[in-house]
Amino acid sequence: MRQSVTSRVRAAFAVDRRIFALAFARLADGIGNSFLIIVIPLYVASDVVTGETFGLEEAMVIGIILSLYGLLNSLLQPFTGRLSDSRGARKRFIVIGLAGLATTNFLYLFAGSYLSLVVIRALQGVSVAFIVPASVALINELATAGHRGGSMGIYNTFRLVGFGAGPVAAGAVVAAGPYELSLGTPSFTVSGFEMAFLIATVTALVSLAMVSVLISDPERTKATAGGSPSIRITDPRGDNLLNPVITLGIVTLFMMIGIALFATLQNEVNAKLDQGSTWFGLQFAAFIFAQIALQTPVGGASDRIGRRPFILWGMVLLIPTTLAQGVVTTPETMFVARLGQGIAGAMVFAPGLALAGDLAPEGESGTTLSVLTMAFGFGIAIGPLVSGFLVGFGFIVPFAFASLLALVGVVLVATQVDETLDAAVADRPSLAE
Known part of the structure; x- marks a missing residue:
């Protein structure tokens, strides 16, 4: 059957x-x-x-x-x-x-x-x-x-x-x-x-x-x-300076700022690319298309290959795909840039949540994962404010700023986040105070 x-x-x-x-x-x-x-x-x-x-x-x-x-x-x-x-x-x-x-x-x-x-x-x-x-x-x-x-x-x-x-x-x-x-x-x-x-x-x-x-x-x-869970800013294991969950929260915040800033720039994007609202709608949706197509396979692959490689290379890919949106000259290339940004986001979202879930002590998943979900929401709220302020200094400026944040995110993942997949089923030290 x-x-x-x-x-x-x-x-x-x-x-x-x-x-x-x-x-x-x-x-x-x-x-x-x-x-x-x-x-x-x-x-x-x-x-x-x-x-x-x-x-x-x-x-x-x-x-x-x-x-x-x-x-x-x-x-x-x-x-x-x-x-x-x-x-x-x-x-x-x-x-x-x-x-x-x-x-x-x-x-x-x-x-x-x-x-x-x-x-x-x-x-x-x-x-x-x-x-x-x-x-x-x-x-x-x-x-x-x-x-x-x-x-x-x-x-x-x-x-x-x-x-x-x-x-x-x-x-x-x-x-x-x-x-x-x-x-x-x-x-x-x-x-x-x-x-x-x-x-x-x-x-x-x-x-x-x-x-x-x-x-x-x-x-x-x-x-x-019945416990009283909380999250420390520093790494309680002493391996890194920052708690890796806090690091992932910061990286998620930076990523979402870069993704969300596009939403308030419709007039500027349409004028620069000499396009209508239909093109802008497609460009805006390109990110979601990539997310829908890739979230499940990327998440599954992170269960076999590891969480950290996807998060790290996703943040690396976020740098050029975000900066490109400030320099493209045609509607088609803007669509490709937004699609690339969606691919980068898909490489970070599910593996990031999975890595934080690996680190969450028993009974403290809500406290641990709320760091990432809160950062996600704040990034969506802050992104439009950032773009609305910075675009007055030049069309490329908000995208360049977001690319710089992505670069900082790459450094943070590279230095403060370790792979958890191999140790996920083993006993691990608590990240709570």
């Missing part, structure tokens, strides 16, 4: 079915959550939203609404990750976060003022802060040491598929409204915005149902609960 594609992938990576269930669940909520990236700015700019702006311009209000989510999400992750360690409960935290996400998605239907949107988006940031550290910690604990990279790659691939699919459909859903819905005899009309918020709510509920039914915490997670 022929095996299904899913069965062959599971056999190749020896992946626990709960990892696939969690990956599918994050795909579902990723679609709904990324919907809002497109819908919220359109909603704020519509006639539906009114009220006090406290003297701020509409563009600034949109910026605050969008940035609050990422800021609160990133700031709270170390606390929620540590709390999930001390409670020994990953599933409970994911369920709380998804319930909060579904509720806040639904509340957008009743939000008619700028202040209400700010409050709802802030609550969404808090909700996602419960989901992310607990999810990656659960993946880390469900995966065997020799299959951790492949498991992280599968999880990230599905999450990115959901994140990438949402914005593609969101604009079409809003534009196609209003919709006539019928529940038997009564029927009612919903606007394009209301339909988008309903879809986001349903996807979060689907994810919540999948986690509730298909996911369970490993017994060893419960057995190691």
Whole structure:
């Protein structure tokens, strides 16, 4: 009998079915959550939203609404990750976060003022802060040491598929409204915005149902609960100056700054390359295309070859692919540069999480991995600010600055991070205080 594609992938990576269930669940909520990236700015700019702006311009209000989510999400992750360690409960935290996400998605239907949107988006940031550290910690604990990279790659691939699919459909859903819905005899009309918020709510509920039914915490997670985990900045083993987990967090921050700075330069890129918004959309998406295609195979390869080589050479590749974006002269070469940057990111993401997972002491995956997930979020938030400030000094300047950060990242990985694959199944010294 022929095996299904899913069965062959599971056999190749020896992946626990709960990892696939969690990956599918994050795909579902990723679609709904990324919907809002497109819908919220359109909603704020519509006639539906009114009220006090406290003297701020509409563009600034949109910026605050969008940035609050990422800021609160990133700031709270170390606390929620540590709390999930001390409670020994990953599933409970994911369920709380998804319930909060579904509720806040639904509340957008009743939000008619700028202040209400700010409050709802802030609550969404808090909700996602419960989901992310607990999810990656659960993946880390469900995966065997020799299959951790492949498991992280599968999880990230599905999450990115959901994140990438949402914005593609969101604009079409809003534009196609209003919709006539019928529940038997009564029927009612919903606007394009209301339909988008309903879809986001349903996807979060689907994810919540999948986690509730298909996911369970490993017994060893419960057995190691009750401690007070924390991360030292210096390497407790004395092999290097910095704790390798902290080093990976810094490297992730630098990498994401370089990747995220492209988002706010649409006008400058289009003018320089004499291109339209369609080309910019393709260039922006090229990074995600590479991530989706390579996360799983690269993660699996890091289980065989090692984590450190992929992280190191990924950061090396990040230098020219980032700098090239400041000097290219055609839309096609910008697309290639962004694709190369996506390849570099794929070489760092899953192996980096796997290496940090290898180093995480029993029961402290949430605390350890939250260093990387927090850095990821802060990089996405800082990148656009950096590019907005530096582009005034010249188009190449933000890309050159990000390339310099990547170079520093290469030095940090080369000097402060050791290979963990061979020792992953052996006893290791705690990285916690």
